[in-house]
Amino acid sequence: MPFRDTLRSIVESVEGSVGAVIMGYDGIAIDEHVREDCPFDVQILAVEYASVLKEIKKTVDVLKSGELEEVSIATGLCRVIVRAINDEFFIALVMSRDGNYGKGRYLVKREAPVLLEGLQ
Amino acid sequence: MPFRDTLRSIVESVEGSVGAVIMGYDGIAIDEHVREDCPFDVQILAVEYASVLKEIKKTVDVLKSGELEEVSIATGLCRVIVRAINDEFFIALVMSRDGNYGKGRYLVKREAPVLLEGLQ
Numbered sequence: 001m002p003f004r005d006t007l008r009s010i011v012e013s014v015e016g017s018v019g020a021v022i023m024g025y026d027g028i029a030i031d032e033h034v035r036e037d038c039p040f041d042v043q044i045l046a047v048e049y050a051s052v053l054k055e056i057k058k059t060v061d062v063l064k065s066g067e068l069e070e071v072s073i074a075t076g077l078c079r080v081i082v083r084a085i086n087d088e089f090f091i092a093l094v095m096s097r098d099g100n101y102g103k104g105r106y107l108v109k110r111e112a113p114v115l116l117e118g119l120q
Numbered sequence: 121m122p123f124r125d126t127l128r129s130i131v132e133s134v135e136g137s138v139g140a141v142i143m144g145y146d147g148i149a150i151d152e153h154v155r156e157d158c159p160f161d162v163q164i165l166a167v168e169y170a171s172v173l174k175e176i177k178k179t180v181d182v183l184k185s186g187e188l189e190e191v192s193i194a195t196g197l198c199r200v201i202v203r204a205i206n207d208e209f210f211i212a213l214v215m216s217r218d219g220n221y222g223k224g225r226y227l228v229k230r231e232a233p234v235l236l237e238g239l240q
Contacts, residue, residue, distance in 0.1 A: 060195050073190075
């Protein structure tokens with residue numbers, strides 16, 4: 001399945017999600033799917049978060065606490081779930097504050113290995 | 121209830137949790153409770169995460185996506201749930217990889233306003 005179809009399937013399955021993107025830690029996106037009525041600029045959001053993720057990866061390395069697997073960030077307006085695909089790429093799912101966080105986490109975790117296969 | 125008692129109560133109620141700390145974004149801890157058999161240095165971990173959190177706060181401000189509420193970071197070895205108490209302080213709960221994440225999130229969210237009252 002092409003990346004965009006996987007992203008669309010995640011976004012359409014998770015209540016309250018507005019967009020998903022596969023991106024490198026350098027902030028360059030491979031693909032994305034964004035709902036038409038999305039109130040956020042998912043690409044800009046992911047680019048900003050990519051640089052934060054690089055910092056988190058460094059910290060996790062310093063602490064020797066294993067590989068970075070997942071980061072989630074909740075703010076007053078939205079929730080972002082980021083899952084590492086490999087050392088270079090991650091998938092980010094953006095949802096509204098009251099989105100189905102549990103289902104989002106589950107699907108992003110389930111699809112990360114599938115996306116990894118597509119990247120190899 | 122003194123801060124340490126609240127922290128102890130959280131750590132003892134959440135299966136797989138190893139320690140909790142109240143800390144400023146400047147990396148200075150107010151109080152902590154750590155299980156005796158804790159395999160991590162919770163203070164060092166929180167100090168390192170505090171600087172990452174400052175970056176996340178900046179990003180969240182840039183994106184105008186509301187106040188930062190919660191960050192969770194999962195690695196191969198552990199899971200850290202960070203909840204903002206106010207603009208200066210946060211509470212971090214550290215647990216093993218298979219700890220009860222849902223209960224941890226719930227209790228940290230429930231106790232944050234209680235801790236805030238104690239700080240005022």
